[in-house]
Amino acid sequence: MQATSDAFVRAVTLTKRGNAAAYSGRALVKGAAAPGRHQVTVSGTGCGKWVSGTTLTVLAPAKTVKGKVIAKTGLKVRQQPTSNSAVTGFYSSGETVHLMCRKPGQPVGGNRTWYQVGMPKGWIAARYVKTAGPVPACR
Incomplete structure (x- = not known):
């Protein structure tokens, strides 16, 4: 199998x-x-x-950059990098997230950057995440 x-x-x-x-x-x-x-x-x-x-x-996990959710009410994970996209999950305020890559999307609070996450699979608005280092661009 x-x-x-x-x-x-x-x-x-x-x-x-x-x-x-x-x-x-x-x-x-x-x-x-x-x-x-x-x-x-x-x-x-x-x-x-x-x-x-x-x-x-x-498989060994892909290299990710850690981030922390800074939105007071938590952060929705979206299917696409836009707030109009379907919700695939949720992170609570203060939760650590593993960021795979970044790409531009719909602006949120003046910030066009969105981060791809693996679990739950989807995208989160960078406006509400404090990163531990630079996040690579998506290929």
């Missing part, structure tokens, strides 16, 4: 390589997994046991 994951997500989709009719479900890495190969559990109807011989490779 092949398991794919993005570096910030512990849930993955499992599909059997080369067989469209194979079982598809969710797998969770047990605990706080370090990068490397790990055994996985498949959950769903009739499942929930260790899948022998099946492993998940957790």
Whole structure:
């Protein structure tokens, strides 16, 4: 089986390589997994046991820049770098965030910069984040 994951997500989709009719479900890495190969559990109807011989490779997280949410009421994560975009998550005031990259978007309080975050996946307005260092531009 092949398991794919993005570096910030512990849930993955499992599909059997080369067989469209194979079982598809969710797998969770047990605990706080370090990068490397790990055994996985498949959950769903009739499942929930260790899948022998099946492993998940957790990739080392991409380099990120830490930031702190400074908005008093918290900060919404948006699907696109605009406040008109759908909300995909939320960070509380004072919460540490991991910023992947920056790009221009809709101005917020005179600031056009938005930061991409991985979990929850989306964009946050730079106007409400204090960074620990420079955030690279998105490619």
